[in-house]
Amino acid sequence: MEKVKVLRKYPPKRDNILLILHELQRLNPNNYLTEDDLRLVSQYLSLPISEVVGVATFYSLFSLKPRGKYLLRVCKSPACHLEGAVSLLQEIKNYLGIEEGDTTDDGMFTLETSECLGHCAEAPAMMVNDEVFTKLSEESVREIIDRLRRS
Ligand code: FES
Incomplete structure (x- = not known):
């Protein structure tokens, strides 16, 4: 699974959250982070889901809804x-x-x-x-x- 490959590229440290989110978003043809992506990052980095959502919504680079190509x-x-x-x-x-x-x-x-x-x-x-x-x-x-x- 491509998403798991992305995660394994980075040690499970909070410092890597932006890089991981960025790569996961790029994998999605609709250019956004799904709930599944956020859950995956939360589990991998052992962070509360609310913290992952907080990061994903703070940076305008990320979107939680589908976007154009x-x-x-x-x-x-x-x-x-x-x-x-x-x-x-x-x-x-x-x-x-x-x-x-x-x-x-x-x-x-x-x-x-x-x-x-x-x-x-x-x-x-x-x-x-x-x-x-x-x-x-x-x-x-x-x-x-x-x-x-x-x-
Ligand atoms: S103001 Fe710096 S690139 Fe637009």
């Missing part, structure tokens, strides 16, 4: 805000026909916002799964979305 996270921190992140976000909402936090009906895209992605000098920035895109424009985000749709 591609998770678009538009940075809304100051540098990106000043460089047009609000209109960029609006353009993506219009283009995909969804609101922030929603997933497209075809299960391809989930739209979220994030704090600084560490690319302030190249603002505005957006992360798609593990890849960061920078110096975005309304046109370039449409191109990125089109490319992902075709992939």
Whole structure:
């Protein structure tokens, strides 16, 4: 079982909780942590389930509900805000026909916002799964979305 393999990669110490949760989430084609995942981590690390849920809900990286194949996270921190992140976000909402936090009906895209992605000098920035895109424009985000749709 793939999940057990993930657990065995890490010693059962609380310090490894983020790495384990991250890997388990990546295993899920719908990009989220299931109740089963949380229970598994709780047992493996000998932590109360409430603590595991607390960690999983504290970090915006994790989700407890199904998400799209591609998770678009538009940075809304100051540098990106000043460089047009609000209109960029609006353009993506219009283009995909969804609101922030929603997933497209075809299960391809989930739209979220994030704090600084560490690319302030190249603002505005957006992360798609593990890849960061920078110096975005309304046109370039449409191109990125089109490319992902075709992939
Ligand atoms: S403020 Fe957006 S990447 Fe830093």
